[in-house]
Amino acid sequence: MGIFDSAKDKATEFLNSEAGEQKSDEFLNKAADAAAGRFGEDKSEHINRVRDLADDRLGTTEDPAD
Structure with missing residues (x-):
């Protein structure tokens, strides 16, 4: 896994968090x-x-296990 893959994974994890x-x-x-x-x-x-369409695409408050 390259540095960009790691950064992408961390960004995705952050966007999928409540914060x-x-x-x-x-x-x-x-x-x-x-x-x-x-x-x-x-x-x-x-x-x-x-703005609403972008919000739907960026992050989520759903549990990723679902």
């Missing part, structure tokens, strides 16, 4: 706020949809 879920949510919320500020509130529906 990782909280950090990814925090990051996505800040990014969505910045995008809404840049593109205007009239685009907020689209921005929030993309």
